[in-house]
Amino acid sequence: MKEExxxxxxxxNIxxxxxxxxxxxxxxxTHARAGNFIMLAASKTTEPLLKRPFGILRVKPPFFCIxxxxxxxxxxxxxxxxPDDTVNIVGPLGNSFPPIDNKNILVVGGGRGIAPIxxxxxxxxxxxxxxxxxxYGARSKDDLNLLEEIETLSLKKIFLFTDDGSKGKKGFVTTDIREIIDEHNIDVTVSCGPDAMFETLFHALKGMGTENYVSMEALMGCGFGICHSCVVKTVTGDYKKVxxxxxxFRLEEIAWEQ
Ligand SMILES: Cc1cc2nc3c(=O)[nH]c(=O)nc-3n(C[C@H](O)[C@H](O)[C@H](O)COP(=O)(O)OP(=O)(O)OC[C@H]3O[C@@H](n4cnc5c(N)ncnc54)[C@H](O)[C@@H]3O)c2cc1C
Ligand code: FES
Structure with missing residues (x-):
């Protein structure tokens, strides 16, 4: 981690x-790994005081995108x-998605959660x-961004969902997830989206036998462990810092039902 x-x-504007x-x-x-984030100062003044966290979308040294x-x-x-303005950032921060090989992997992106995905x-x-x-799911077709770039990646299949049915199937990312897992013998799921999506995911994935990882958001004051503003409760009753x-995190590690 470095401040620069x-x-x-x-x-x-997409x-x-x-x-x-x-x-x-x-x-x-050159140091970021998939899942890492940065803290970015919104202005050079003290208003707002705190930097804001953003997942890293992709890297191509010497550049990276959010x-x-x-x-x-x-x-x-x-x-x-x-362009040519400078911003103060701290990063890369946080842990990363686990290395996986020789598996059938289902990645799930809800809304802006597509960034780390x-x-x-x-x-x-x-x-x-x-x-x-x-x-990949979002409110409507105009919220399903980056699709053209995503289609150039070597995915086996893309399943699209919108809340209003304006693109893909009407429904949520969790609507057909059990059938998709069964049909494609999925071993691992990796997801990012809002907490409400994770709660539904937690129920939908029960008993599926998949290994499940989620990348969470939380309100963050510092981004590196000092302020405790980002804690989440785990199933053991302990708290962890996002x-x-x-x-x-492992999906099953978090206390979704409180
Ligand atoms: C690890 C991490 C990665 C993130 N990656 C991205 C990303 O790639 N792209 C992106 O658009 N956003 C991302 N976010 C969320 C982003 O940091 C917030 O949307 C941003 O800080 C809001 O700042 P603001 O000053 O515009 O809004 P504020 O004025 O601070 O808040 C506006 C509203 O958004 C809510 N809010 C603010 N921060 C969060 C948060 N972290 N989680 C849930 N609700 C929040 C507030 O409660 C309030 O209702 C990420 C957050 C975390 C913790
Ligand atoms: S954001 Fe400060 S401890 Fe996590």
Missing amino acids: ACPIVENR RKNYFLMKLKSDYVS YYEIVGKGTELISSLK YYAIEDYTSVPSNNVFLI CTDGPV
Whole structure:
């Protein structure tokens, strides 16, 4: 992990309130692994005070990209940054998705959760002995971003779902997941999305016999273990920090029903 001022190469509005930012950093682009995140300062002033966490979408040294959605003040400010501006970042942070080979893997991305999933797909499809399948879901077709890039990756099959049925099948990423797992003999699932998706996933995957990993979001103050703002309760009753123990956890490790 390193703090540095990174030049912005591109900060492009993909559509609606979704943006793709390309940054230059020798350090992050050569040290990051799929699942890692960065903390990024939304402005050079103390308003907002805290840096914001973003998953790493992909790396191509000396560059790396993040994909983000405007949800509040910080992301609004970040969206106004221009090429050649510099931003303060800390990273890469957190743990990463486990290395997997010789398995049938189902990756699941819900909404902006596609960011770390994209990196995981690149990683897992680069191992020839893996067969990688994707379930990608969002509110509507205009929220299913990065699809063109995703279609160029070596996925065995892509299953699309939208809440309103405007693209793919009407439903959630969990709607057909049991059938997809059965049909394609899935060994491992790797997911990122909102907590509500994980709760449904937790129930949907019960008894399926798959090994399940999730990349979680939480409110983060520091990003490296100091402030305790990101803790989640585990099934043992202990708390873990999403920033340093995660963001990747075994699905069954987290106390979804409280
Ligand atoms: C490890 C990690 C990786 C992330 N990766 C991405 C990513 O790749 N792309 C992306 O768009 N976002 C990602 N996020 C979420 C992103 O950090 C928040 O959306 C952002 O910090 C919001 O800042 P803001 O100032 O715009 O919103 P705020 O004004 O701080 O908040 C606006 C609203 O969003 C909610 N919110 C803020 N932060 C979070 C959060 N972490 N989880 C759930 N709700 C939140 C607030 O409760 C509030 O309702 C990630 C979060 C974590 C912890
Ligand atoms: S964000 Fe500060 S401890 Fe996790």
